[in-house]
Amino acid sequence: MSEEKSVKGPKLADPVKASIDVATQEMIRRSHDLGIETVFDRAENMKPCNIGVQGTCCKNCAMGPCRLPLPKAGIEGEDTRKGLCGATANTIAARNFARMVAAGAAAHSDHGRCVAEVFLSAARKETEAYKIKDEIKLRAVAPHLGVETTVEIDGEIKDREIDEIAVEVAEKAIAEWGKPDGELLYLKRAPEPLYEKWKKNGVLPRNIDREIVEIMHRTHMGVDQDYKNIIKQCTRASLADGWGGSMLATDLQDILFGTPSPISSEANLGVMKKDHVNIIVHGHEPVLSEMIVAVTQKAEIIEYAKSKGAKGIQLSGICCTANEIFQRHGIPHAGTFLQQELAIITGACDAMVVDVQCVFQNLANVAKCFHTKIVTTHPIAKIEQDNVLHVEFDEHYALEDAEKIVKMAIDNFTNRGTDVMIPQHKSASVGGFSVESILYHLGGTFRGSYYTLNDNIINGRIRGIAALAGCNNARTKHNDSHITLCKELIKNDVIVLTTGCNGIACAMEGLLTPESAAVHCGPGLAEVCETVGIPPVLHMGSCVDISRILLAATAVVNAGGLGKDLCDLPAAACAPEWMSEKAISIGQYVVSSGIYTVFGVTLPTSGAPVFHDYLSKDMEKIYGGRWDIEADPIKQAELMIAHIDKKRKELGIDKTRERVLMDMADRQALEM
Ligand code: SF4
Numbered sequence: 037m038s039e040e041k042s043v044k045g046p047k048l049a050d051p052v053k054a055s056i057d058v059a060t061q062e063m064i065r066r067s068h069d070l071g072i073e074t075v076f077d078r079a080e081n082m083k084p085c086n087i088g089v090q091g092t093c094c095k096n097c098a099m100g101p102c103r104l105p106l107p108k109a110g111i112e113g114e115d116t117r118k119g120l121c122g123a124t125a126n127t128i129a130a131r132n133f134a135r136m137v138a139a140g141a142a143a144h145s146d147h148g149r150c151v152a153e154v155f156l157s158a159a160r161k162e163t164e165a166y167k168i169k170d171e172i173k174l175r176a177v178a179p180h181l182g183v184e185t186t187v188e189i190d191g192e193i194k195d196r197e198i199d200e201i202a203v204e205v206a207e208k209a210i211a212e213w214g215k216p217d218g219e220l221l222y223l224k225r226a227p228e229p230l231y232e233k234w235k236k237n238g239v240l241p242r243n244i245d246r247e248i249v250e251i252m253h254r255t256h257m258g259v260d261q262d263y264k265n266i267i268k269q270c271t272r273a274s275l276a277d278g279w280g281g282s283m284l285a286t287d288l289q290d291i292l293f294g295t296p297s298p299i300s301s302e303a304n305l306g307v308m309k310k311d312h313v314n315i316i317v318h319g320h321e322p323v324l325s326e327m328i329v330a331v332t333q334k335a336e337i338i339e340y341a342k343s344k345g346a347k348g349i350q351l352s353g354i355c356c357t358a359n360e361i362f363q364r365h366g367i368p369h370a371g372t373f374l375q376q377e378l379a380i381i382t383g384a385c386d387a388m389v390v391d392v393q394c395v396f397q398n399l400a401n402v403a404k405c406f407h408t409k410i411v412t413t414h415p416i417a418k419i420e421q422d423n424v425l426h427v428e429f430d431e432h433y434a435l436e437d438a439e440k441i442v443k444m445a446i447d448n449f450t451n452r453g454t455d456v457m458i459p460q461h462k463s464a465s466v467g468g469f470s471v472e473s474i475l476y477h478l479g480g481t482f483r484g485s486y487y488t489l490n491d492n493i494i495n496g497r498i499r500g501i502a503a504l505a506g507c508n509n510a511r512t513k514h515n516d517s518h519i520t521l522c523k524e525l526i527k528n529d530v531i532v533l534t535t536g537c538n539g540i541a542c543a544m545e546g547l548l549t550p551e552s553a554a555v556h557c558g559p560g561l562a563e564v565c566e567t568v569g570i571p572p573v574l575h576m577g578s579c580v581d582i583s584r585i586l587l588a589a590t591a592v593v594n595a596g597g598l599g600k601d602l603c604d605l606p607a608a609a610c611a612p613e614w615m616s617e618k619a620i621s622i623g624q625y626v627v628s629s630g631i632y633t634v635f636g637v638t639l640p641t642s643g644a645p646v647f648h649d650y651l652s653k654d655m656e657k658i659y660g661g662r663w664d665i666e667a668d669p670i671k672q673a674e675l676m677i678a679h680i681d682k683k684r685k686e687l688g689i690d691k692t693r694e695r696v697l698m699d700m701a702d703r704q705a706l707e708m
């Protein structure tokens with residue numbers, strides 16, 4: 037039964053209506069008992085602006101804001117709505133959408149740039165803290181950036197020194213943000229027909245920064261006033277994110293910190309420990325969190341914690357920082373985006389260490405009610421409240437900075453009050469499914485391709501592939517769509533690849549375990565999972581790691597039998613609870629890469645139906661992928677499965693068949 041407290045003043049969220057997660061519900065109740073406001077309550081008291089939701093409010097000059105809501109009766113005849121300058125609803129919605137793409141691409145790509153700069157310091161041996169960890173991946177990535185891995189000496193081909201390769205890779209990578217000519221080097225990693233499609237349509241990104249800057253120029257008052265032309269630039273900037281900044285971030289992080297391979301852990305607020313120093317890292321860049329992991333594992337630091345009366349140090353994470361250290365070290369997830377305030381409300385969080393993106397300013401207000409120290413670490417992301425500490429992280433003194441932060445948290449353990457309540461709920465999880473580790477599990481080192489995965493898709497045991505990603509959104513029930521959609525897909529034999537907060541939600545629900553296959557999957561997928569020993573939901577990392585999904589999909593194409601382009605695959609994507617501008621950039625590059633993509637919640641295009649139709653219909657004719665909008669998670673699954681079935685039919689694999697081992701000739705016969 038739902039509950040709502042009737043008190044005067046601001047409305048309080050109903051815990052049962054706010055989240056499907058019992059730990060979250062418990063902590064919302066506790067926040068009410070303690071009189072602490074959270075995002076769930078704010079969502080009750082502030083409703084979104086209807087015109088903003090429709091995407092048709094323009095504030096790009098001081099003659100506005102010009103607001104162009106859709107008339108209640110709809111548009112009959114010609115759409116005569118216009119702003120003071122004459123901008124149409126389509127122009128305004130497209131400009132707003134483009135600015136979201138620019139912000140999202142900037143966030144991912146600036147993250148990538150930061151990693152590239154640290155990588156260069158490590159390659160040049162200017163820092164002791166960071167070293168090249170995965171030499172195999174460095175050698176694999178180098179050719180994609182035009183860096184030779186071998187050298188001819190006296191007529192003999194020899195491997196080049198790893199340090200030499202690393203410096204050159206770093207320099208080539210950094211150049212991708214601002215080189216004066218050419219195109220992004222990673223674009224050629226895409227299947228050839230897709231690359232050619234981008235080329236033909238004039239959307240090959242020139243460099244990462246330029247495409248983002250150009251969006252800001254084109255959407256300035258009085259510049260680009262053709263929604264189709266604006267969306268073309270959205271495609272170019274978003275590709276610079278997915279196949280540029282994000283992909284570089286993933287590769288360089290893997291080389292520096294290790295390419296993920298399957299690793300087990302736990303997820304939800306119950307991972308916090310009452311008798312331990314609890315440190316939570318939150319944000320996105322593993323450059324900082326990797327150092328915190330290293331410091332918290334040092335024997336003398338653990339001893340220091342014990343000297344303060346703690347039994348040890350419990351490190352956990354929120355948002356994509358959590359995904360980064362989960363996939364490489366098995367550090368547990370404390371929760372998703374919407375649980376950040378709740379982690380402090382446990383009373384047991386001694387320090388929350390944040391860097392960039394998805395960090396609530398209200399953390400500072402919540403922390404005021406407890407002993408929790410909020411530590412900002414990034415020069416571009418400070419919080420103005422005076423109870424927030426800023427320890428600026430410098431890669432040249434990374435371990436020292438991390439040690440300072442960890443010791444601060446340990447010292448703060450003794451200030452913890454007695455009113456501590458950590459929900460007991462947590463679930464086991466297995467993550468670390470990089471493109472490389474999927475190759476090991478679902479491919480075959482023998483053939484060096486995704487052979488087994490393709491074989492199981494062709495024979496129908498696996499119906500198709502779904503990529504799930506994205507945030508939580510306080511306008512929808514926390515984790516409800518993530519979990520309902522995911523369960524519906526695996527029930528229908530669709531294997532799920534997950535990143536971001538969707539991955540954390542699935543971890544909290546126990547869907548990242550091989551055992552969950554027998555409980556939740558259709559018979560085909562269950563059999564594959566059981567045979568290979570994998571979960572039906574493969575956690576592939578953080579938001580920038582959606583680049584892994586692009587490359588995994590490319591590997592599936594290259595393995596043969598499922599078409600020649602990403603748009604041929606029986607695959608679909610969804611961000612059921614999205615909220616961030618990064619999600620819009622992701623959606624645009626996934627669609628422009630040929631994948632049918634459903635967004636939940638709402639899309640800021642509804643006030644401009646012609647523009648919306650362009651995204652949801654016309655884009656498919658150009659790139660093979662298209663946007664769709666559907667708030668109901670069961671319907672999202674139905675749409676995705678219908679698309680997967682359509683692609684199976686086009687591939688000629690729509691008839692359920694007995695499993696047959698196919699040789700290359702059979703596969704070639706299936707090629708379109
Ligand atoms: Fe209004 Fe045009 Fe200015 Fe936008 S750019 S605020 S539509 S006058």
Ligand code: MSK
Nearest residue numbers: 356394506507536537
């Ligand atoms: S953290 S962008 S809330 S997925 Fe990448 Fe989660 Fe969305 Fe932030």
